[in-house]
Amino acid sequence: MMRSLFLLIVAVTTLGGCTTADILDCRAANGLTPDCRFENPEDFAVSPAGTALIISEMGRGGLESRQGRLVAYYPDAAGTGRGEPRILWPHSPGGDPAAAAPAATAAPAAAAAPAAGPALGDPACKTLSAGDRLVPHGIDLEQLADGRHALFVVNHGLRESIEIFEVIDDGRTVALEPRGCVLAPPDATTNDVVALRDGGFRVSDSFRRSENVILSGLRMRYGAHRPGFAWEWRPGRGYSRIPGTEVAHANGIDKSNDERYVYLNAYFENKIIKVDTQSGARVGEASIPGPDNVTWSDNGRLLVASHHAGTFDLLKCLRIERGSCGFRFNIVEVDPETLQTRVLLDQEGPPMGAATVALPFRGRLYLGTFAGDRLVWR
Numbered sequence: 001m002m003r004s005l006f007l008l009i010v011a012v013t014t015l016g017g018c019t020t021a022d023i024l025d026c027r028a029a030n031g032l033t034p035d036c037r038f039e040n041p042e043d044f045a046v047s048p049a050g051t052a053l054i055i056s057e058m059g060r061g062g063l064e065s066r067q068g069r070l071v072a073y074y075p076d077a078a079g080t081g082r083g084e085p086r087i088l089w090p091h092s093p094g095g096d097p098a099a100a101a102p103a104a105t106a107a108p109a110a111a112a113a114p115a116a117g118p119a120l121g122d123p124a125c126k127t128l129s130a131g132d133r134l135v136p137h138g139i140d141l142e143q144l145a146d147g148r149h150a151l152f153v154v155n156h157g158l159r160e161s162i163e164i165f166e167v168i169d170d171g172r173t174v175a176l177e178p179r180g181c182v183l184a185p186p187d188a189t190t191n192d193v194v195a196l197r198d199g200g201f202r203v204s205d206s207f208r209r210s211e212n213v214i215l216s217g218l219r220m221r222y223g224a225h226r227p228g229f230a231w232e233w234r235p236g237r238g239y240s241r242i243p244g245t246e247v248a249h250a251n252g253i254d255k256s257n258d259e260r261y262v263y264l265n266a267y268f269e270n271k272i273i274k275v276d277t278q279s280g281a282r283v284g285e286a287s288i289p290g291p292d293n294v295t296w297s298d299n300g301r302l303l304v305a306s307h308h309a310g311t312f313d314l315l316k317c318l319r320i321e322r323g324s325c326g327f328r329f330n331i332v333e334v335d336p337e338t339l340q341t342r343v344l345l346d347q348e349g350p351p352m353g354a355a356t357v358a359l360p361f362r363g364r365l366y367l368g369t370f371a372g373d374r375l376v377w378r
Contacts, residue, residue: 019310019313020309020325020326020327020328021326022322022323023324023325023349023350023351024323025323025350025351026351026374027350027351029349029350030347030349030351031378032347032378033082033351034324034351034352034376035082035083035085035375036373036374037085037373038055038057038374039058039059039060039068040057040059040060040068040370040371040372041055041056041057041368041369041372041374041375042057042136042357042370043056043136043139043192043293043356043368044056044295044357044359044366044368045139045140045141045359046141046361047141047169047174048149048167048169049169049170050361051072051169051171051174052072052073052169052174053072053075053366054070054072054073054088054139054167054174055070055085055368055375056068056136056137056139056153057069057071058135058370059135067135068134068157069087069088069090069134070087070088070089070134071085071088072086072088072173073085073086073375079362081362088174088175088176089165089176090130090132117166117179118146119179120150120164120166120179120180120199121162121164121179121181121182122180122182123180125161125181126181127181128163128178128181132157133157134155134158134163135156136154137153137155137156137191137192138153138190138191138193138204138253139151139152139153139154139193140152140192140193140194140201141167141195142195142196144197149166149169150164150195151164151165151166152164152193152194152195153165153193154190154191154192156190160188160189160190160209161181161183161184162181162184162193162201162203162233164179165177165178182201182233185205185231185239187208187209187210188205188208188209189207190206191203191250191251191252192251192252192293192294193253194253194254194255196255197259198235199235201232202231202242202253202255203231203253204229204230204250204252204253204265205229205230205250206227206228206250206267207228208227214315217268217314220248220249220268221248221311225248226247228245228246228248229250230245230250230253230275232277242262242275242277242280243280244281245262245264245273245275247273248267248268249268249269250264250265250267251264251265251267251291251292252265252292252294254294260276260278261275261277261283263302265304266291267307268290270289271285271286272286272288272291272294272302272304272334273285274336274339284338285339286340286341287341288304288306289308290308291304291306292307292356292357293305293356293357294334295358297360300336301333301334301335302334303333303334303344303358303359304331304332304333304334305330305331305332305355306329306330308327308328309327309354313325317354317370317371318371323373324353324354324369324371324374325369325370325372326349326353327354328346328347329347329348329353329354329355330344330345330347331343331345331355331358331365331367344358345358345365351374352369352375352376353369354371354372355368356369356370364377364378365377
């Protein structure tokens with residue numbers, strides 16, 4: 001097994017001709033316009049008043065060393081689609097939060113934060129401090145039953161956790177206030193999160209952290225290994241596993257408006273599934289190649305970023321140092337009731353590949369990626 005792993009690593013580093021070329025220039029093409037001032041902008045949410053697009057930047061390097069950010073992307077007054085990125089988190093202790101990343105500026109002073117309501121998350125989890133390392137992954141914003149707007153963030157930084165921020169949006173600027181957290185279950189590799197209105201959440205768990213990530217991925221892609229599933233966490237009750245969600249590499253996750261159904265992307269099974277959380281029954285599924293994140297469109301459809309990538313492409317893109325990963329992707333629209341699908345965008349080549357998320361904002365569709373220095377819009 002170790003010999004196979006060694007040969008795979010050698011192949012990835014030497015057979016560059018078997019992979020899609022990275023995209024290095026930053027020019028509009030194929031109806032898409034890029035903004036190349038980011039570090040792996042993997043997931044998006046729209047602020048409560050529609051003031052900004054909130055972006056989860058995973059950062060560069062290995063998970064053990066990288067520092068990610070949460071960024072607000074404010075639209076420009078001219079309406080071109082290009083925005084102004086301002087750092088929301090981390091707050092630099094005693095300094096300018098933009099100092100470590102000149103591409104994004106510090107946000108101007110926002111309206112005074114409202115008095116903190118009851119803490120969110122697990123009381124035993126220590127709230128994130130300004131200097132703590134954050135590596136955000138999937139994010140979701142929800143208005144809670146008490147009226148507050150909360151951003152839930154999958155974090156691989158200081159700890160494997162779900163971080164919870166209150167979002168303050170006065171229509172001019174956006175700010176985040178940490179309100180609590182929940183540690184991930186033992187041995188979990190969390191990926192994406194969807195918030196519930198009572199302050200709980202559901203989170204996808206891709207595979208066991210104790211597994212070798214490359215070998216586990218190969219067993220999921222080419223074998224019968226199904227270590228992924230979804231958890232539900234509720235205040236006062238903690239975690240419970242959602243029956244019916246067992247898949248190969250659980251990725252993007254979302255919910256129906258009544259919170260009864262969960263939509264879960266099975267990345268290495270090339271499908272999205274719909275599960276009734278009350279009965280545990282899998283009530284439907286749709287075939288989608290390599291489905292990553294899932295969001296809601298303005299017309300009540302699910303939007304799924306779909307990858308057309310070989311194993312070498314995926315491994316190579318995890319090591320990208322500049323430009324954008326180049327492999328082909330689709331944006332697929334899914335009917336939440338029938339699970340019928342329609343391809344909205346089939347993209348290959350410049351200005352960006354490997355999209356992980358598609359989200360409407362201010363009349364445009366914005367796309368992010370797990371492996372690149374840019375987002376794009378059309």
